[in-house]
Amino acid sequence: MSKQTVVVIGAGAAGMACACTLAQHDICVTLIDEQPQAGGQIYRNLTENQHMPADFKDLLGSDYFKGADLIKDLDHPQITHHARCVIWQIDEDGTVYFSVDGKAQSIKGDYVVVATGALERPTPVKGWTLAGVMGAGAAQVAMKRDGIVPSGDVVLAGCGPLLLLVAQQLAKAGCQIKALLDSTTTKDHVNALPSLLPALSNMSLLKKGMEIKVSLKKLGIPHITGVEKIEMSGDTALEQITYHKDGKSHTLACDTVLLHQGVVPNIQISRQLNLDHQWDESLRCWHPTTDDWGQSSNQNIFVAGDGAGIIGALGSQYSATLSALKISVLMGKLPESDLLKQAAPIRKKLKAEQAVRPFINTLFKPKWLRPDDEDVVVCRCEETTVKDIKRSADIGCSGPNQLKSFTRAGMGPCQGRYCGLSVVEILAHAQKTTPDKLGYYRIRPPLKPLRLSEVASLNTLDQKDA
Amino acid sequence: MQYDFLIIGAGIHGNSIAFHLAKKGKRVCVLEKDSPSRHSSGVNAGGVRRLGRDLREVPLSLRSAELWYDLKKLIGIDGGFEAVDQIRIAENENELADCESNVRTLSDLGYTHEEIISAAELKKRLPDINCTLAGGIICKGDGFALPYQSTIGFFEAAQRAGATYHSNQEVRHLEKKDGLWHIKTQNHDFKASIVINCAGAWGADLAALIGDSLPLETIAPQIMVTQRLPYFLTPVLGLSGRVLSFKQMRNGTLIIGGGYRGKVRQAENRGIASLPTLAGLADTALDLFPHIKNVNIVRTWCGLEGKTPDGAPIIGPSLSHPDDFYHCFGFCAHGFQLGPACGEVVANILCGEENRIDISQLSASRF
């Protein structure tokens, strides 16, 4: 029998914690990530940035450097870390196919932990495809990875903790922030109040949120809340943003707009595996259905971290540690009788992270999910507009998969990653139904485009029948 | 409501038969367990070829070619049909001999659609190709169409002609009472004089419901599609000695398919496309066109299809109920092209009208 292996996909907070815990239980781990370095979203490029000057480190914040220990622990004889490694297919039996340096390979895990984190929710508002408009998270990636920040006048628009954090980080980095157009309303604050009490059990996170708000004020960033609607315009590139508040519209000239409406689980892999998913009404997104240990509807597959439902960096670590403990039991490396004892303190910390989520989710209720303007492009790969989708709905298009046949939406290289949720929101509204009734795109390999030569290089499993 | 004809399955065959029957003024109902064009008919490679047909299918295939050319007149849309040549390449003398023998057999029967093409002529038409060319077969004016649009075209035309459709209606039970079929789905009852089984990969399951035992295997043909490329290939290519179907669509993407199959998950109503199982196909494609080695594959997919033991469809009366139950399924991964004519021929036969197209050798009685 071959050596027992667990394949962990994603070297973010969750994947790293999972790999380390498994290794501590003497389990051989293959950790796979497409990025050049471990760290994931929050701890992106941390190893390099540790050597940056103090003021740059200061703007990234102390939370960021908390990942250093996790990254250090990856240096373990039981852990093989494949960086720059793109996964393009996973089979139900736990075989994972990936490419490194243009060469295709596969590995079969006794268990697979999918820890592929979150994606920024697409925000299809009028003008979002103009040059100069991008996601706030994407701007943060450029800052962490390359130390690049947008030049000229910057406007941030949308809502969510990450939007506030990025505003603060960019301002500290010297960006000209012209305005923070926040879609959070007074009503959201009122609605969130009932969930504040349970959230108080995690004071540190709430405090952090308050600190950012105070800091934004100190940095002199105009923070305009209750923004109902925005649109960007410009001849070839972005020139201005118009926002609507209290029935009035205002226009600001700007060079960059950073949009953000929260993050959602990255479900490409769990969908390709055809795992069971469930719809989260408050966050308006799907996540794979898992048990308390992250085990999915396929018992070989675990899902941990933000990819199993948005829980934040610490929560991701805890949930992934629990998955690792359970797998250790399943692989005979931890006595079943020890499981609950070892899990208890971690589960307690996870509960504290979970306790704040209803408050955050209600306060930062996602908005701008469906553009009114019919000319807005929703699927950028195939240039499908709101009008195309509505017309398909009118002639009986019953769901996102049929929409592919009608309009090609979701059939481009991104596999629907950047339009899936918007498409479903628009279709559901037009059909007077809910997204969970319509379902999501069927995701088929390749998860990411790969070259013909890479596929051809696998020509050992000859399964043809003429 | 009591129908003259009740058709099970809204793929291209069910829709085409429904259209032709409704046009004759018959009361037609189509029941589809999912939605029209949801399975093979909506997701195939769109190949509209006569080249390489089983001899038993040739008359039907030739008639279909005529209808594809005039599709717009027939159903109001052209289904994206484009006529291009289909070429089968022989890479060595043995393969060429096979090709010559095939063409001779056809011409002995009076069929002229397949012709031998020389190596020199091939080279002229395919300047970029890298394999050895011994010659091959050309079928001028075959082509391809958009599968979903074409199948939906028949669906819409059938409705305009008066056919009634019910989606999400899975036929589960059939019973003859007082000279009428009583058809039960999960939640409705229907009545009809004649039932037509166009259930594709599920055809044998339906046949079994009325006591016909017919051999059918479910397969999951699969395809891969590349990013868009500058235009370099007009004809649709196949090989004589290796499995491949290779074409470039008008938007620049390459569609690569052939006999490499995905996993069948009939109970889950799906097939699973898998890139590693397509490795041999990619290898063959690169043999022919090394310059595309860095081209990205952006999608794969597959569909469920019925395959009979002898590779030809089952079209003909039921064994147990020859007067009022008709089969039309099991197209073995090449039934899209046959759709337009199959509907016409079956409708003519069932209405007792003149039919010049011989399909007798496709009947269920051969098994």
Ligand SMILES: Cc1cc2nc3c(=O)[nH]c(=O)nc-3n(C[C@H](O)[C@H](O)[C@H](O)COP(=O)(O)OP(=O)(O)OC[C@H]3O[C@@H](n4cnc5c(N)ncnc54)[C@H](O)[C@@H]3O)c2cc1C
């Ligand atoms: C753009 C963005 C920026 C964020 N910034 C912050 C922040 O500054 N602070 C904060 O508290 N939270 C931030 N978050 C939220 C943050 O994602 C989580 O709280 C935390 O990082 C979740 O950890 P994780 O391990 O679940 O996922 P991640 O940290 O996202 O790790 C997932 C990893 O999976 C890899 N991966 C995904 N798909 C594949 C594939 N097909 N093949 C190979 N590898 C793959 C990715 O490269 C990534 O490294 C951000 C989220 C996003 C989307």
Ligand SMILES: Cc1cc2nc3c(=O)[nH]c(=O)nc-3n(C[C@H](O)[C@H](O)[C@H](O)COP(=O)(O)OP(=O)(O)OC[C@H]3O[C@@H](n4cnc5c(N)ncnc54)[C@H](O)[C@@H]3O)c2cc1C
């Ligand atoms: C990937 C792929 C590529 C292909 N490429 C080509 C090509 O290039 N050229 C070509 O000519 N052919 C091609 N084919 C084959 C072609 O698609 C099929 O032969 C053809 O579509 C079959 O049509 P159909 O109507 O018999 O079946 P289907 O389209 O499968 O329709 C049958 C319908 O019956 C319904 N049904 C089943 N059971 C029940 C029930 N109990 N109650 C109600 N409804 C039921 C099903 O839901 C289904 O919609 C390809 C097939 C695939 C999968």
